[in-house]
Amino acid sequence: MGLKTHGTMAVDWENRIDFDRLRRERLQKAKDLLAKSSMGSLLCFDMNNVRYLTATHIGTWAQDKANRFTLLPQNDEPILWDFGSAAKHHALNCPWLGPERSRPGISMLRGAMTPEMGRAEDVAKKIRLELEMRGLHKEPVGIDIIELPVLFALQREGIEVVDGQQLMSEARVIKTQDEIALLNTSAMMVDAAYDELYRAMKPGLRENEAVGLVSKVLYDLGSEYVEAVNAISGERCNPHPHVFSDRVLRPGDPVYYDILHSYMGYRTCYYRCFTIGYASHAMVDAYKRCRDYLDAAIELVRPGRTTAEIAAVWPKATDFGFPNEEAAFALQYGHGIGLAIWEKPVISRLVSFEHPVEIKPGMVFALETFWPSTDGWSAARIEEEIVVTPTGHEVITRFPAEQLLVAGAHYYTVNGPLPTTRESEAAPSERVLEMIETSAKTERVGV
Numbered sequence: 001m002g003l004k005t006h007g008t009m010a011v012d013w014e015n016r017i018d019f020d021r022l023r024r025e026r027l028q029k030a031k032d033l034l035a036k037s038s039m040g041s042l043l044c045f046d047m048n049n050v051r052y053l054t055a056t057h058i059g060t061w062a063q064d065k066a067n068r069f070t071l072l073p074q075n076d077e078p079i080l081w082d083f084g085s086a087a088k089h090h091a092l093n094c095p096w097l098g099p100e101r102s103r104p105g106i107s108m109l110r111g112a113m114t115p116e117m118g119r120a121e122d123v124a125k126k127i128r129l130e131l132e133m134r135g136l137h138k139e140p141v142g143i144d145i146i147e148l149p150v151l152f153a154l155q156r157e158g159i160e161v162v163d164g165q166q167l168m169s170e171a172r173v174i175k176t177q178d179e180i181a182l183l184n185t186s187a188m189m190v191d192a193a194y195d196e197l198y199r200a201m202k203p204g205l206r207e208n209e210a211v212g213l214v215s216k217v218l219y220d221l222g223s224e225y226v227e228a229v230n231a232i233s234g235e236r237c238n239p240h241p242h243v244f245s246d247r248v249l250r251p252g253d254p255v256y257y258d259i260l261h262s263y264m265g266y267r268t269c270y271y272r273c274f275t276i277g278y279a280s281h282a283m284v285d286a287y288k289r290c291r292d293y294l295d296a297a298i299e300l301v302r303p304g305r306t307t308a309e310i311a312a313v314w315p316k317a318t319d320f321g322f323p324n325e326e327a328a329f330a331l332q333y334g335h336g337i338g339l340a341i342w343e344k345p346v347i348s349r350l351v352s353f354e355h356p357v358e359i360k361p362g363m364v365f366a367l368e369t370f371w372p373s374t375d376g377w378s379a380a381r382i383e384e385e386i387v388v389t390p391t392g393h394e395v396i397t398r399f400p401a402e403q404l405l406v407a408g409a410h411y412y413t414v415n416g417p418l419p420t421t422r423e424s425e426a427a428p429s430e431r432v433l434e435m436i437e438t439s440a441k442t443e444r445v446g447v
Helices: 019-036 047-054 085-093 119-133 148-156 165-173 177-200 207-221 281-299 307-312 430-445
Strands: 041-044 069-073 079-082 102-104 141-143 161-163 225-233 254-263 270-276 333-336 343-347 364-372 379-388 393-395 405-407
Touching: 019 041, 019 047, 019 069, 019 165, 019 177, 041 047, 041 165, 047 069, 047 165, 069 119, 079 085, 079 119, 085 102, 119 148, 141 165, 148 161, 165 343, 177 207, 177 254, 177 270, 177 364, 177 379, 207 225, 207 254, 254 379, 270 281, 281 364, 281 379, 307 333, 307 343, 343 364
Parallel strands: 041 141, 079 102, 141 161, 270 405
Antiparallel strands: 041 069, 069 079, 225 254, 254 270, 270 379, 333 343, 333 364, 364 379, 379 393
16 A cells, blocks of 8 residues: 555654645646636636635535635736635735735625625626736636626626636646545545444434434544435435435345545545345345446556546446436446545546546546345445556555445344344245145145
8 A cells, every 4th residue: 555644633753744735736737727728817716626726715614605716817826805704814824825815705695695786796896907907807717617697797897708617627637645645534534434333333223323423423533524424224225315314224224325524625435335234145246246346447447548448347327227327327437536526537438438538647536336136125335436546546445345244233043143144034944834834734634
């Protein structure tokens, strides 16, 4: 294993994550791509892109507001407009931004500020003035995401708006060494959460209780944001609903989880699958097939391969009960992972054959597979996160998943341990069969 695992603190006595280098290298990658583009500047409202460019963060409550924004002009440093007092805080505590580059600025709060309040026009004017000062007001402005009133206000100011989202996606696709270290640390936390969850699972535990347990473990370890814990059990496993409920675990249940959280902004997408007490033969077979598809994909991960080659080893949607690839999307799936859980490259039979992407060192992505069992209701779901190295790959999700794990108490009969692979309805013993046959004979002779 080439990647090191440290604690979550910075120390003076060991070389760990270098946050100054992280900030410099992320920004430089965006600057380099901007310099090669036809755009005069980038304007970002996506919180992940704002963080990538400015290394600022005000809490995940703001993740969906599209209110903070940053402008990166050609041959210049980013300017950040932030939420109220956060601007002053960053001016005091984020010296890498430079003087006067952390400023208050309020957009529309996803429509909470109504059009007549003039916030869209205020944002557009701020941007125009900065561009005019640099002679860039006649150059296209690349934007990642935006509220439509702000877009229209920028256009009324004479600004040409183009797609800047792809430039930022391209900047983020190859991770720096510190980004990879953060992703590895984030995965380490989920390893621990799965260990606690495995020990806690038993009949009577509810899906939502599992979510609470995982969340506590992660936050105690230093997680910044538990984005979701998909806890799916029993009859809910097939089809996959992608959301937890209050369902209660029962003996023989299949259960799979996806744990999504972030450490210093860097996410996980990390499925594991279990059964409670015992597993049916159908579930064991489904898990093996799910794992085989995943292992076949992982084996192909190395520089020079393509996303099409990986997608080709996965089954067609029609092979497991779906009419087409769109209907089965994300069940046999790969996706980049970084400041967002879904980044480039996307690996799917839906798009990868027509639009293959070359796999390169420094990519980090998750591969996830699904397979329904023959009983019609249970299913297996597994996922691994992978770093592409110069010569191959390294898996950073370490909680064991090579074989199906059985959670809960181990039961004992007078003859020894109860088998952990069995059908839900036990086969009748020879003595029971003999009693049934005797009863049937008695009925026939009229005794």
